Amino acid sequence: MSQEQVKLAVIDNPAFEKQNAKIQQPQRMELLTVLQTTLVLDQLLQLFSREVQQWVPHDGFKYRHETIGLAVQGGRQAHHRCHYTLTMEEQNLGELTLQRRKRFSESELRGLESLLCCLIYPLRNALLYYQALQSAYTDPLTGLYNRTALHSVFQREWKLAQRQKTPLSVLVLDSDYFKQINDNHGHAAGDAALIKIAHCLEQTVRASDIIFRYGGEEFVILLNNTPAEGGYLLAERVRRAIQDIDCSDIAPDLRITMSIGVAVLNHSEETPEQLLKRADDALYRAKRQGRDRVVVA
Structure with a gap:
């Protein structure tokens, strides 16, 4: 049986940040440095998945943002998954799901929740960049590519x-x-x-x-x-x-x-x-x- 989805709204919350700042602080800084190297959404999510592997092993990930019709995935599908709804200051940043063949432990989920805080700002910037490119490449009347x-x-x-x-x-x-x-x-x-x-x-x-x-x-x-x-x-x-x-x-x-x-x-x-x-x-x-x-x- 697959693991139940774990839903978490990651927000720009000082108390949440303060609570998780004590968890894996060196890892958080290392991850944040890597994530700041790209504005391309696909690359950003691939980097996040690759870097998080060393602390929370997983087989694949899925990301989707229904509002802008965006979906990205990498790796392989698996039965067990943890699912996160990402927000910042009430701004929808999409949903991220990690998957693997065995259950995620509670300690892994806590660590992952801490590491997800590093993704929020780079993800927001990547989404803004993606939307700017879409605007430049889209015909405003028909919505088709230009x-x-x-x-x-x-x-x-x-x-x-x-x-x-x-x-x-x-x-x-x-x-x-x-x-x-x-x-x-x-x-x-x-x-x-x-x-x-x-x-x-x-x-x-x-x-x-x-x-x-x-x-x-x-x-x-x-x-x-x-x-x-x-x-x-x-x-x-x-x-x-x-x-x-x-x-x-x-x-x-x-x-x-x-x-x-x-x-x-x-x-x-x-x-x-x-x-x-x-x-x-x-x-x-x-x-x-x-x-x-x-x-x-």
Whole structure:
């Protein structure tokens, strides 16, 4: 049977700090020094897990912050676990769970609670840094990744595909006659339509697919480990889903369609920029052929 979860709210409480300052003070200072070396959340949690191993051995950890939709895990799952809700000055810092195959002793839990105090400030700083990056990489209207994010994510996915010799497909999408929406119904209606398109894309693509608002009414989707046929099938599914968007709350006669270009990475020499251009060229062929269609490069 798994151990019951131990729930603790770690707060910025002087009495709590004073009580635990007597516990493993050298270890606390050593841990705090290590944790202050990074603002990257994944690295911070990995460091905490690694350093705490010497005092509280464990097989793995899970961290989640539901408010910002963040989840990180490391190591292996196990039956016995201790669970902590982390807060500071009433600010939610997420939840951390440590897991292992045997029960945690009471002395280990007390020591861990002391060591967790060292995580609070570095964790808060890492969360602020993460949110700042998300803001820089997120389109404020649709909530999708923006053009700035596309460059770094594309490079990462391209390198992964090259290294593992797996297919990488790109979809470039453009809403047909979108200028008419702004001209006939106003820019507020255009913004509402873009939000509906973004939501439709999020609901239609796979969890592993990455969506970007590339600019204006143009979007890009990266499909890792997906050959041309799979890219085409997903593009057709997206095209049909866009057709079915209900825009009656924006304007009674408003209907949205999408032209889509698809290209798959040529592993020999092709760069991300060349791959994106081929998909973009396929998009414009779709426009010239009558719009509301998918063309594969």
